[in-house]
Amino acid sequence: MAPPPTLSPDDFYFDSMGTTEDIVRYCPGGYHPVTIGDIFCGSDDDAHSSKAAYRVMHKLGFGSYATVWLGQRVESAAGFVSLKVTIASESDKEPEMIELASGLGKQASRATNAASEAKDGERPSHVLTLLDRFEHRGPNGVHSVIVTDVVAPLLSFHISRRLPRWRKVAAFGLAKAVAQLHAAGVVHGDLHLGNVGVAMPQLCEQDPSDVMQDLDAHELTVVLPVDPANQTHSLPPYVVKPCDLAAYYDRIAGGAEPQTKLFDFGNAHKAGTLPTAFQCAPEACSPEVAFARVVEKVRNPPVEPPSDIWALGASIYEIVTGSSLFRGVGVNGLPQCAAAMSATLPPSWKTWWDSTPRPPQNPDAWWTEHRARLRVGCASDEDAEALARLLRKILVLEPEMRPPAAEIVGDEWFRDVE
Numbered sequence: 001m002a003p004p005p006t007l008s009p010d011d012f013y014f015d016s017m018g019t020t021e022d023i024v025r026y027c028p029g030g031y032h033p034v035t036i037g038d039i040f041c042g043s044d045d046d047a048h049s050s051k052a053a054y055r056v057m058h059k060l061g062f063g064s065y066a067t068v069w070l071g072q073r074v075e076s077a078a079g080f081v082s083l084k085v086t087i088a089s090e091s092d093k094e095p096e097m098i099e100l101a102s103g104l105g106k107q108a109s110r111a112t113n114a115a116s117e118a119k120d121g122e123r124p125s126h127v128l129t130l131l132d133r134f135e136h137r138g139p140n141g142v143h144s145v146i147v148t149d150v151v152a153p154l155l156s157f158h159i160s161r162r163l164p165r166w167r168k169v170a171a172f173g174l175a176k177a178v179a180q181l182h183a184a185g186v187v188h189g190d191l192h193l194g195n196v197g198v199a200m201p202q203l204c205e206q207d208p209s210d211v212m213q214d215l216d217a218h219e220l221t222v223v224l225p226v227d228p229a230n231q232t233h234s235l236p237p238y239v240v241k242p243c244d245l246a247a248y249y250d251r252i253a254g255g256a257e258p259q260t261k262l263f264d265f266g267n268a269h270k271a272g273t274l275p276t277a278f279q280c281a282p283e284a285c286s287p288e289v290a291f292a293r294v295v296e297k298v299r300n301p302p303v304e305p306p307s308d309i310w311a312l313g314a315s316i317y318e319i320v321t322g323s324s325l326f327r328g329v330g331v332n333g334l335p336q337c338a339a340a341m342s343a344t345l346p347p348s349w350k351t352w353w354d355s356t357p358r359p360p361q362n363p364d365a366w367w368t369e370h371r372a373r374l375r376v377g378c379a380s381d382e383d384a385e386a387l388a389r390l391l392r393k394i395l396v397l398e399p400e401m402r403p404p405a406a407e408i409v410g411d412e413w414f415r416d417v418e
Contacts, residue, residue, distance in 0.1 A: 005030070007230060016221040020239040021062035023223055029089040031067055032138040033236035036218060039074060040083060040145055042134030048095070049134035054083055054147065058215055059240040061153060065090050065266055070150065070215075070243070072208065080203050080211065081131055082150045088141025090266070091276065095133040095146055097268035101186045102127045124199070126177035128263045139233040151197030151261045156246035160322030164379040165417065166258060170198070171316045172414045173260025178312050179405035181262070182271070182305045189267040189275050189303045191311035192283040193318055199259040200245075202252045214251065216243040275303050282331050283324050286310035287397050288346075290334035295352050306399035312408065313394030317370075320377035320387065325395075341366040342397045349397070367392065386413040 005024035009015055012023055025031050038056045042049020054071035057080070061068040066086040073079035086092070102125050132147035159167060174196055181188055188195075203211070219241040225231050267279050278293060278300045285293075287310065292301035314325040326337045336358060339345060343363045345353055371388045378384040390413045393403055 007225070011225055011227065011230060013224045013226060014221050016239055016241070019219075019241045020059075020221060021067055023235075023239060025087070026140065026223070026235045028140050028234065030087050030140050030234075032085050032088070032136065032140055032143045033234065034067060034069060034085060035236055035238070036240065040071070040085075040134075040136055041074075042132065046134045050132045052132055052147075054081060054132075056083065057212065058218065059242045060150070060245060061242045063264070068242075071147070080150055080208075082148045084146040084148070085136065086144045086146070086266075088138075088143050090144065092133075092135070092144035093276070094144070094265045094268070095130055097186055097265040098128055098130045098146075098148070100270075101181050101184045101265070101268075102129055103184070124259060126173050126180055126259070126261055128261055128265075148263070149261075150200050150203055150245075151263060152200055152245040152249045153194070154196040154198060154258075154260070154319075155193050156244065157198065157249075157258075158246075159319055160377075164320075164377055164383070167319050167377055168379075168414070169257045169417050170260050171319045172409070172417050173258065174262065174315060174319070175312060175405060175409045175414070177260060177262040178308055179409050181268075182308070182405050185271050186265075186268055187271050187303055187305055188262065188265065188308050188311075189269060190264065190280050190284050191262070191308050191315060192281050193315055194281065194283075195262065195264040196315070197261050197263055198246075198249060199261050200249055200253070201259075202249075202256070206252060211248075215245075215248055216241075269303070271305055274300055280331070282326070282329060282334060283314060283318070284311040285331050285334055286399070287335060287338035288399050290331050290338070291349065291352075294332050294335060304399070305404070306402045309394060309402040309405060309408070310399075312405065313391050313402075316387075316394075317374070317391060321370075321373045322377065323373070338395075338397060341370075341395065344397070346397055383413070386411075389413075 006027045007024045009024060021031060026033055034056055036056055039053055041053035042051050053074035055074055056069045057072050058070040060070050060082060066084050069083040071081045071083040073081065128148040130148055134145050136143050136145050154170065220238040222238050223235050267275055269275050286307035289301050289303055289307055292298040317325050326334065329337050336356060339353060340361060341363050371384060374387050375384040378387060390411050396402060
């Protein structure tokens with residue numbers, strides 16, 4: 001659970017206007033105050049750490065539970081990494097989940113792509129690579145620092161402007177990421193495009209000076225409380241707007257096709273176990289999870305691989321159309337929206353459905369309307385039809401009827417990008 005803020009936005013002279021993390025979350029149990037040039041490293045008594053040191057160079061992103069920074073290896077100036085610094089109250093199970101998923105990446109990739117071999121005989125992982133992990137003590141508590149490879153957020157690529165093949169390749173990589181996760185026995189639990197990125201292997205080929213010159217200039221908002229008594233060590237001197245990594249990727253990647261990578265494993269867990277707590281964006285929430293939460297009032301419902309499969313289908317839809325499956329609908333409205341597109345209902349839904357005021361159920365009309373939206377992001381009518389057939393197999397209410405990720409990877413819609 002997020003720590004309670006001790007201050008409000010009105011307690012500060014300047015507001016970053018939503019371009020950075022919430023300043024009031026810099027408090028005991030909250031964000032660690034990071035400044036450009038800070039150096040992070042593990043301690044000698046930390047068995048998980050490589051003892052390497054990393055210097056903060058720029059901001060990559062932020063979320064409710066962490067800030068993410070572009071780091072540079074101190075001992076090797078050419079080595080850029082991503083540094084995720086969690087809030088102090090967050091558990092550190094994420095590295096374990098990344099390690100578990102990426103450790104089986106090659107085996108899962110071979111299992112789901114036996115008919116298609118890479119030039120070097122191996123497929124790249126579609127999950128972040130865990131490079132290092134350690135704890136860092138600061139004024140707001142002890143924070144987990146997770147060091148990984150650098151990825152550019154998929155949503156920053158303005159997907160609707162990309163060619164149909166680019167979108168399909170990105171969707172294919174995401175399907176392979178889910179297959180890799182599930183082969184390792186891991187459920188992501190919060191799979192939406194905000195947690196998907198594009199790998200940047202070209203970054204290691206760039207001169208570090210050129211990288212820093214070509215990235216956006218640091219855009220800072222001074223953190224200045226109205227009351228001087230609130231100017232404590234819990235606060236950073238400024239907050240930083242994330243750089244536009246997608247624009248830089250386009251500059252250095254040339255015509256390379258996107259290699260999709262899945263990140264943010266803070267809500268991931270082993271299949272067959274419960275999540276630590278219910279934390280799921282509406283875009284990633286499957287109907288059975290939403291129904292358990294909203295109708296049956298289950299506080300922390302099970303989230304299993306079929307839930308990731310639904311989220312994968314919704315993500316593919318968004319990659320192709322540029323719009324979320326149920327735009328503007330929160331978790332409370334998901335059961336009714338999902339039922340409207342389905343020809344059948346699970347037996348456990350019938351009593352609720354019969355007592356719910358609603359328009360008539362017309363799934364064929366729903367799919368006809370949405371097939372037209374799919375066509376905009378597809379290369380041809382035939383391509384759109386193949387995608388609609390795939391999504392109609394994935395986006396069903398009964399979890400056990402959804403195809404496994406390995407089967408989705410082998411679907412006819414992906415045949416021209418394998």
